[in-house]
């Protein structure tokens with residue numbers, strides 16, 4: 001199993017991390033299962049004292065570096081932006097190791113360890129991170145949540161107008 005510890009400050013560092021080397025420093029931190037059970041998390045703005053463990057897709061071409069999984073990358077970006085310490089474990093999905101299948105029976109990444117429990121699914125992971133570590137907030141503010149929602153209507157209207165000319 002290969003791991004990477006990173007201590008980062010911002011997006012530029014994140015982008016560097018996404019190119020990856022195993023000794024990269026990344027920041028630290030957090031989730032549930034695919035079950036429909038409500039997720040219970042404790043709120044905290046205090047970063048975890050230990051880096052949170054996360055299994056992500058390894059590159060198929062460069063050993064011990066991050067692969068091309070958007071779900072894994074999304075969670076790593078969330079951790080980076082929230083300045084949470086983490087320890088990434090790169091998983092070769094073409095040859096899944098036993099330890100990985102034990103923590104992720106579906107054989108999918110990302111999975112993250114939260115309160116001694118391995119939790120899959122980037123949606124659940126990022127939501128939980130947001131709840132647990134709300135600062136800085138990464139959710140879209142309510143007043144901006146409808147931005148762009150009318151774009152398809154306007155595109156349709158313009159195309160209708162062009163047809164009728």
Ligand SMILES: N[C@@H](CCC(=O)N[C@@H](CS)C(=O)NCC(=O)O)C(=O)O
Pocket residue numbers: 057068069070071072093107108109110120121122123
């Ligand atoms: N809904 C999941 C999807 C995760 C997923 O499908 N990950 C892919 C890699 S990008 C995977 O692990 N596939 C299993 C495989 O390739 O064997 C999430 O949001 O995390």
